[in-house]
Amino acid sequence: MVGIANSQVSGQVMTYEFRCIRHGLFEVKQPMASEHKATCWECGAPAQRIFSRLEWVWAGSIYRPDGSLREVNDYASLKG
16 A cells, blocks of 8 residues: 555455355454454354455546546536
């Protein structure tokens, strides 16, 4: 991660998805800097991390129509 100290990233917790061969999918909250390994809560078997598509949509732009960065409460018109 360019420009971000490891100590800053390690404090941020994300939810990761894992799959147990016997018991299916489950989620685990882990720090971003962890190794992202998990075991099934039911049988203790090692689980495989699942990578899924991104579920959110960017609903805006940080840029003005002229290419400059928007500022706080800056609602420049998108019309030419």
